Amino acid sequence: xxxxxxxxxxxxxxxxxxxxxxxxxxxxxxxxxxxxxxxxxxxxxxxxxxxxxxxxxxxxxxxxxxxxxxxxxxxxxxxxxxxxxxxxxxxxxxxxxxx
Numbered sequence: 656x657x658x659x660x661x662x663x664x665x666x667x668x669x670x671x672x673x674x675x676x677x678x679x680x681x682x683x684x685x686x687x688x689x690x691x692x693x694x695x696x697x698x699x700x701x702x703x704x705x706x707x708x709x710x711x712x713x714x715x716x717x718x719x720x721x722x723x724x725x726x727x728x729x730x731x732x733x734x735x736x737x738x739x740x741x742x743x744x745x746x747x748x749x750x751x752x753x754x
Contacts (some may be wrong), residue, residue: 661721661725664723664724664725665719665721668719668724669714669717669719671709672714672717672719673710673714674714675708675715676709676710676714677706677707677709677710680692680710681702681703681706682708684702684705685699685702686705688702697703711746
């Protein structure tokens with residue numbers, strides 16, 4: 656796998672991890688504020704802002720294994736092409752029958 660492609664994949668994985676962390680923090684904090692009865696637009700805005708900052712800090716420490724990432728990406732296209740071929744042959748058979 657090319658170095659640029661691997662960098663792109665790692666960056667994408669970090670970004671998705673960061674977003675996942677942010678969503679988890681956000682949902683937990685919103686749920687807690689609703690239980691306590693202090694939910695307001697101002698508090699929600701503050702929670703969203705703080706969750707972005709915290710997710711950024713936490714995702715910076717996340718280690719992504721490049722070898723595993725490269726292997727999983729290499730396996731996905733092989734599976735997709737294997738699945739696409741039977742469908743394509745079935746469609747071509749139907750076309751031949753109708754013609």
